[in-house]
Amino acid sequence: MTIKEQLIEMFSNRQAKVAVIGLGYVGLPLAVEAAKAGYQVIGIEVDSNKVNLVNQGKNYIGDVKDEELNQLVSNGKLRATLDYSEIQNVEVVAITVPTPLNKTGDPDMQFIVSALDKMEPFVHQGMLVTLESTTYPGTTNELMVPQLTRNGLKIGVDIFASFSPERVDPGNPIYHTQNTPKVVGGSTSDCCEVAISFYQTVIQNVVRVSSATAAEMVKLYENTFRAINIGLVNELAIICDVLGTDVWEIVNAAATKPFGFMPFYPGPGLGGHCIPIDPSYLAWKLRFHNYRAKFIELATEINGHMPEYVIQRIIRIFNNLQRSVKGSKILLMGMAYKADIDDVRESPALDVMILLKKLGATVDYYDPHVPSIREENHSIQSIALTSDKLNEYDLVVITTDHKKVDYQLVIDHSKLIFDTRNALQKLGYKGNNVIKL
Ligand SMILES: NC(=O)c1ccc[n+]([C@@H]2O[C@H](COP(=O)([O-])OP(=O)(O)OC[C@H]3O[C@@H](n4cnc5c(N)ncnc54)[C@H](O)[C@@H]3O)[C@@H](O)[C@H]2O)c1
Structure with missing residues (x-):
């Protein structure tokens, strides 16, 4: 079995473990949905207050249901940590950190860069890394993939990378993370296949685009519109x-x-x-x-x-x-x-x-x-x-x-x-x- 096939099988029987980096408006609802889909989920945060709240089953995001979070935490399906070394034991990493502008109005990539730097020592064969933070076209292939493959892993063979923009509309009573169609593009066609296989187990409707860059552009077009x-x-x-x-x-x-x-x-x-x-x-x-x-x-x-x-x-x-x-x-x-x-x-x-x-x-x-x-x-x-x-x-x-x-x-x-x-x-x-x- 190839690594790709192993991962796809681990998604279908929910043997894979999932880490979500950044438990904010986007990350916490995603972590909850992945846990509800049957995965063991770890949220990785830099804010110890959020880590403590999650581990006590206390919700701080409007779109997350208090009882749902509480139940997933008490059943051991979801927990949070400050410790990036947990990444060595997971098969999926979703990155949902902020992407603000700096004082001169240019992209401030410090949060994505810091998340990639911190996870780099724990990157291993047999994982999907999917970026969800809104960012400029080219980030996945030009910034993320080189760092994921620095230790010699081959993209699309040993390790898989994708971009899937989050479209959450906070406060929307009808559309939330699980029932909003999710656009997915991979760094290679096999990366896309692995990413689609994962997202299909969590999100109702998944839309494939030809590349990670196309997926990055979709998000920017929607919000520019x-x-x-x-x-x-x-x-x-x-x-x-x-x-x-x-x-x-x-x-x-x-x-x-x-x-x-x-x-x-x-x-x-x-x-x-x-x-x-x-x-x-x-x-x-x-x-x-x-x-x-x-x-x-x-x-x-x-x-x-x-x-x-x-x-x-x-x-x-x-x-x-x-x-x-x-x-x-x-x-x-x-x-x-x-x-x-x-x-x-x-x-x-x-x-x-x-x-x-x-x-x-x-x-x-x-x-x-x-x-x-x-x-x-x-x-x-x-x-x-x-x-x-x-x-x-x-x-x-x-x-x-x-x-x-x-x-x-x-x-x-x-x-x-x-x-x-x-x-x-x-x-x-x-x-x-x-x-x-
Ligand atoms: N809020 C929205 O409505 C929305 C909708 C769609 C897309 N997005 C995009 O999603 C991304 C996240 O936005 P958000 O609103 O969830 O932000 P947020 O500030 O609510 O959450 C981000 C979290 O990441 C944590 N964080 C920062 N650096 C970290 C690191 N190195 N390691 C671990 N955790 C770290 C922060 O402490 C914070 O809790 C952004 O790119 C944003 O543009 C947001």
């Missing part, structure tokens, strides 16, 4: 303001077209660990080929400018009242970058808060999913939402449209509301103390 369309609708919001039309009415009416149109909605900017970042990975790679990704640059500029645009609108609101932002008291409703989740990474609400403070406003926030945030070196707590508290603010800005919020209370006790998410009209409220983006 979103970033560009959000950029377009954000610019439409500015255009509608100039022309005195209601952007929400235009988008909602356009969305009644049953073919050839997909609605995107404006807001105070882009947030999260994906849409504001991933297109820059593609644009960065293209710069090596003397090609400028023009759509990406334009969308990045428009989306990045939205917090400033929101500030301009707030200044206009105060100007119309013959008042200034300086000395005013403003409440931001929502700190998470999108509805019904607790993730504040790259959240535009943070930018709006900082910009308002620079103008001399006193700014508080309320977010039922985000009890506190860190700004520079200090912690800021979400306020408790009460009628008395709401009465204190000159302006309430709806920056996230969480379902959990008591909007009736907000409507009844706020003097003025600037709704950047159309949250109130969605509830059917059209009162005259509301100004919409």
